[in-house]
Amino acid sequence: MSASTQPDIIRPYGDTTGDGMVQVSFTLPVPHDKRAEGAALQLAAKMGLEPALLVHAKAMGPDFTFFVVYGSAKHLVDLREVTVVEREFPLLTPTEVNKAIKSRLRRKLVVVGACIGTDAHTVGIDAILNIKGFAGEKGLEYYREVKVVNLGAQVLVPELVERARAEKADAVMVSQVVTQRDAHIHNTTTMSAAFREAYPAGQVPLLVVGGPRFEEGSAARLGVDRIFGRGTTPGEVASYLVHALAPTKGAPAKNAPTKNAPTKGAPSTTKEKA
Template sequence: MSDVVRPYGDTSGDGMVQTSFTLPVPAGRRADGAALALAAAMGLDPAMLVHARPVGDGHTFFVVYGRVRHAVDLDAVRVAERDYPLLSAAAINTAIRRRLRRKLTVVGACIGTDAHTVGIDAILNVKGVAGEKGLECYRELAVTNLGAQVPVPDLVAAAAGADAVLVSQVVTQRDAHLRNVRELSAAFRAAGRRPLLIAGGPRFDESMAADLGVDRIFGRGTTPREVASYLVHRLAEPR
């Protein structure tokens, strides 16, 4: 039997969901009506407007609560599972030292116009994230963090001889993150040398790695140890 689930709001399986959006309409009764009409078109029945607030000139932000009839068959859900072991810091260093007999080199950056370095810093910098130290803390990793708004040609030049390149993309307007990563992949192909390419950010679909021309995509909640374990899996384990 399929494992089918529905959203939970007030009672189990009642289908209640909450969504938010902005409309280019000045706040007022007409704007409220437009928000409810949109919610109805989205399948919320009944829909309740629980919050409306002006945001800027001629725009209103809404929160709508309502019931949907949709359900999810968990047996049909496909996600990108981790296909490598999650190693300890000691095991990561040992594997690199024994297999490579040198330091594994990593270059990271935010490319294009993206100036949000929180993600790349969380993975690379010593302070790390979620109680884990960043890749700079691993003795057998040589890490270079180029920072924000790095042009792709500059990253390709800086990554000469690197084992792996990590890029973080937070800005997603008009699919800038997808365009930038495809540009990165094409630039390394044109250069005739291709390190392991890893992209990360909260709005990536982790199943799109092949489509974007990279080896791996890491999404929201990724920790430094996950990335380091993947580097060992791809670069410092016997194939």
Template sequence: MNTPAGPPPAVRPYGDTTDDGMVQLSFTLPLPHGPLAEAAALRLARLMGMERPLLVHARPVGEEFAFFVVYGAVVHRVDLDTVDVVEREYPLLSAQEVDESVHEGLGRELVVVGACIGTDAHTVGIDAILNIKGFAGQKGLEYYHSMRVVNLGAQVAVADLVRRAVSERADAVLVSQAVTQRDAHLTNVRELSAELDAAFTGRRRPLLVVGGPRFDPAMAAELGADRVFGRGTTPDDVASYLAHALAGERAAAAADDRSAV
């Protein structure tokens, strides 16, 4: 019986033939559309490592900008041994399994406070995870018998979210960020993490779970978050993580109790 071959040690994009490196790139330049802008677009593509770039689409965007689509072969390869992937280290649980795990661990409801912070008004993400109607055929966290959900909605100041987390005695704080101009999503999360640390000094800080399409899951430690979810996250991903993290905290607390004896 033939054994499937593993992935190659390094890869390039695929267009017409394997390993030809062909990619399509789109971008906007702050130049009026014309010969100079088109030449600049091709020059930029070459500087980015594209061989024989072709300008396949160009159009003005107002009077002072131009939009381009360039097609060509990149010279770069990706060494797969250097790629870091955040693997899910916990199983996906059913709603019943999550409820059983939380009730066994806490003996009460797990309190989740969620919001879109700063100027972010895009509630689709946070509502998909928290609201009972859910997302992708899965019920949101409001559906779980083991959880009490407080959804603060959009454009919530960091200080207000922290105060509510304290007053509600939150076990977890969930934040969704879609607005990313000037890395506002990263700045907001770092500020929230710092304020949670200050507000919960001397006691257990709520889990900080962050999600949004522009987040890198590998950035959790850098942002001061416990978990970062990216595109395609569903309610059962988040619910299973909360149950998993709670179990981990129980085990750590038990180990501390044993060492103190």
């Protein structure tokens, strides 16, 4: 079915078109027994799955049970009410990124990256910054006109602010994978507040965060300039940095690019690990 003939109201697909079948998983704080399985089916019914079939139940220690339930959802999806955050900048090649930075900034673009708080998962930040990159694309260390300072994991917010000031960072990139009790939200808002307190108005570096649990469109609420979710590639991030910090003539930049003086003799990449 082509996009032009696609209906506005749809239901999930399982065995047959429009049958509404979905599969959900969850954990209940009860020991695994028949009563626990009945509780899982009761929850499924209250979620709008009817009829619901319990397809998997496994004890998670003595006091918890993990369930997988399969059933038909009553709810409909209205495609007209779906909102999508569209990418507002073109994707550039590494050559185009380097050329844009060199011709428009006339110096290296400085990026400081870290995992903050207690987050020790560097896979995300390394995928964007490390030269080996991600999804077949080389990381920002590969770009000759970008100076990368990777602080690694479990970096305290005051340390990140201090290093960003010392490096005269154009952009600060933070990865947050740990999401228990909304730790990623708390860490991000704390970080953004700290930068706005430490910098004069209008001179705060570009604040970019990434992680699998951030909601699209929540950047303003969290006090940052951009949020990247799962599947983001280094090329997409590099293109955004050019769009925000080294725009074409006449286009507004996030901050005036002259706020940082060129660093003579500085290496193009500084790598530190926590």
